Amino acid sequence: xxxxxQTGGEKEPGVGQDAPRKVALIAxxxxxxxxxxxxxxxxxxxxxxxxxxxxxxxxxxxQLPCPELAFAGVRRWWAVYEQYDTPAYRAxxxxxxxxxxxLIEQHLRRGDEVILIGLDGSPSSGVRFTSSKPDWGGRPNxxxxxxxxxxxxxxxxxxxxxxxxxxxxPPLPATGWALDMGRFDEAxxxxxxxxxxxxxxxxxxxxxxxxxxx
Amino acid sequence: xxxDARGWRMALASDTLINPRTLARAALPNVLGVLEANxxxxxQLPPAGEHGLLLAVIADQVAEYAHHGYAVVAIGVRGEPxxxxxxHRLASLLRHRxxxxxxxxxxxxxxxxxxxxxxxxxxxxxxxxPVEEQRRWRV
Numbered sequence: 001x002x003x004x005x006q007t008g009g010e011k012e013p014g015v016g017q018d019a020p021r022k023v024a025l026i027a028x029x030x031x032x033x034x035x036x037x038x039x040x041x042x043x044x045x046x047x048x049x050x051x052x053x054x055x056x057x058x059x060x061x062x063q064l065p066c067p068e069l070a071f072a073g074v075r076r077w078w079a080v081y082e083q084y085d086t087p088a089y090r091a092x093x094x095x096x097x098x099x100x101x102x103l104i105e106q107h108l109r110r111g112d113e114v115i116l117i118g119l120d121g122s123p124s125s126g127v128r129f130t131s132s133k134p135d136w137g138g139r140p141n142x143x144x145x146x147x148x149x150x151x152x153x154x155x156x157x158x159x160x161x162x163x164x165x166x167x168x169x170p171p172l173p174a175t176g177w178a179l180d181m182g183r184f185d186e187a188x189x190x191x192x193x194x195x196x197x198x199x200x201x202x203x204x205x206x207x208x209x210x211x212x213x214x
Numbered sequence: 215x216x217x218d219a220r221g222w223r224m225a226l227a228s229d230t231l232i233n234p235r236t237l238a239r240a241a242l243p244n245v246l247g248v249l250e251a252n253x254x255x256x257x258q259l260p261p262a263g264e265h266g267l268l269l270a271v272i273a274d275q276v277a278e279y280a281h282h283g284y285a286v287v288a289i290g291v292r293g294e295p296x297x298x299x300x301x302h303r304l305a306s307l308l309r310h311r312x313x314x315x316x317x318x319x320x321x322x323x324x325x326x327x328x329x330x331x332x333x334x335x336x337x338x339x340x341x342x343x344p345v346e347e348q349r350r351w352r353v
Contacts, residue, residue, distance in 0.1 A: 031255060031256040031257075031258065032224055032255030032256055032257060033219065033220050033221070033255055034220045034221070034222065034223075034224055034255045034279065034284060035255070035275075036218075036220065038218065039216050039217060039218045040218065041218045041219045041220035042219055043219055044219055044220065044221030044253035044254075044255075045220075045221050045223070045224065045249060045250060045252075045253050045254045045255035045256070046246065046249060046250045046254075046255065046256060048250050051246060051250070055246075060233040061232055061233060061258070062258070063256070063257070063258040065268075065271050065272070065275070066275065069275055069278060070271065070274050070275055070278065073278055073282075074278050074279060074282050074284070075282060095267075095271075096271055098267060099265075099267040099268040099270075099271045100268060102265075103260060103261075103265075103268070
């Protein structure tokens with residue numbers, strides 16, 4: 001079942017007929033590395049490999065808000081999942097999700113393909129992986145601090161997906177740019193992202209072939 | 215900041231410039247390319263329509279940056295209402311947060327795109343906070 005079948009596929013008022021049909025929700029810092037935690041920015045501004053991979057495949061970009069910046073500020077310390085797993089932070093994330101969800105819903109109800117590109121290893125924006133250390137606290141001590149990478153959504157992605165589910169929208173195909181996994185491997189991250197995007201192209205091609213068959 | 219690559223500059227950018235429609239694409243400069251080349255990050259504004267809560271969230275983020283030594287500009291499109299920047303609403307939200315309005319640059323789609331790209335690049339490269347303000351925060 002396609003997204004448009006699940007959601008009715010109605011045309012929304014004010015939506016142009018010629019609008020692109022592929023939309024990538026991207027973590028805030030993939031367009032703005034100034035949002036990163038102190039000592040965490042790997043690029044001056046845009047993460048160009050991500051932008052290029054998406055635009056060359058015809059994706060529109062839709063930037064998500066940065067939950068950590070708006071909550072703990074631009075001079076915050078780094079943290080793990082457990083430190084952000086608090087009622088106040090989750091309420092903050094729900095507010096941000098309610099701010100961006102109408103735009104996502106508009107795309108989905110129109111039948112657009114919507115994907116999510118998060119930030120793997122991030123306590124907030126992780127998709128496939130987040131950072132974990134249940135007993136972390138007190139003064140940070142880099143580089144001696146250690147944490148684990150565990151297969152789990154970050155807090156912000158959990159709350160965003162919950163908001164979309166509350167609106168009766170289907171889960172989004174998602175992956176993460178592996179920026180916060182400890183040792184950053186740009187070439188590997190690029191291959192990983194391109195494989196995810198190309199697998200979606202192949203799947204879409206198969207669906208088109210099947211629908212064209214007599 | 216040790217080993218940190220941030221550029222300390224960013225642009226509020228209209229949705230039209232980030233996602234140009236097919237017909238407009240040839241008439242507009244490659245805005246993301248120019249921003250990247252000049253080390254700017256992007257804060258994307260929503261397309262036309264009512265986005266009150268999202269604009270408030272964006273204004274919160276701009277305030278946080280503006281109060282801590284980051285340079286913020288706004289990039290819109292001449293001929294679109296408010297430059298495609300939700301300018302009237304955004305200005306009100308920023309004023310309430312004690313933030314001066316960012317310098318605004320409007321891209322023209324009715325002139326040569328290469329010349330417009332050059333004009334845009336000069337605007338970006340020329341802008342930053344005063345040196346004393348940079349020294350205060352950017353350590």
